[in-house]
Amino acid sequence: MNIALVVKALILGIVEGLTEFLPISSTGHLILVGELLDASDERWNVFNIVIQTGAMLAVVSEYRGRFFTIDLKLYRNLIVAFMPAATLGLVFSNLIKQHLFHAVPVALAFILGGVVILLAERNPGRNVRVEAASDMTCLDALKVGIAQCFALIPGTSRSGATIIGGMLFGLSRKAATEFSFFLAVPTLVAAGLYDLWKNRALLSVADLPAFGVGLVVAFVSAFVVIRWLIRYVATHDFKPFAWYRIGFGIVVLVTGYFGWVDWGAASG
Helix, strand or coil, rough: CCCHHHHHHHHHHHHHHHHHHCCCCCCHHHHHHHHCCCCCCCHHHHHHHHCCCHHHHHHHCCCCHHHCCCCCCHHHHHHHHHHHHHHHHHHHHHHHHHCCCCHHHHHHHHHHHHHHHHHHHCCCCCCCCCCCHHHHCCHHHHHHHHHHHHHCCCCHHHHHHHHHHHCCCEEEEHHHHHHHHHHHHHHHHHHEEEEHHHHHCCCCHHHHHHHHHHHHHEEEEEEEEHHHHHHHCCCCCHHHHHHHHHHHHHHHHHHCCCCCCCCCCHHH
């Protein structure tokens, strides 16, 4: 067993689990941390997508009562919301990975996403039409699905796009957050299986320990975040995450520009 490989997998799994469901972009963090760990080649990119399955399993575990009960309305809404990003992802995934999976585009997306969150939170008294995720219509799901398309840009945040998008479209903070959790399941499973199959030639049996460690720690850390976030949104807004995004993005740009941190080819 390659201990250095497993340690990198452990770190990346923790990063994935802690950031997947917060509006701060798990993909962006994985790209940046991967640059620092020298774990940013195509094989590691596949690893980063596959370990999202661990975070997805945390959602299924926490909401198993919803997922394992025949809820045709929920299933319908998830299919409708899943399709826009899935379609665009299939068409543009290669272009996105080629041009945007680097530190500078990610940092800029961090900053822009933070500004969007701050603008969305300027109207706390907005009109809320949908109090619970179970009350969403097919049209509500489609709108959230369209918002999720912005998350194809690394650094934007899938959860951030769906939660903030849902709130702007009239969902309560809790409804938007819960539906973002639910939508993660088909989205992460599809992305993981697609990339695993597409890049299967890059992987070997020797990678299994690293993948196993990444999946387990992503599951555990994501499970903790899910429970915490549901309690958090009951009494707080998302402004702290917005300021974190802006600050972190600026730090990446400044440290890369002055050469204080080597962010790989992106900072050059």
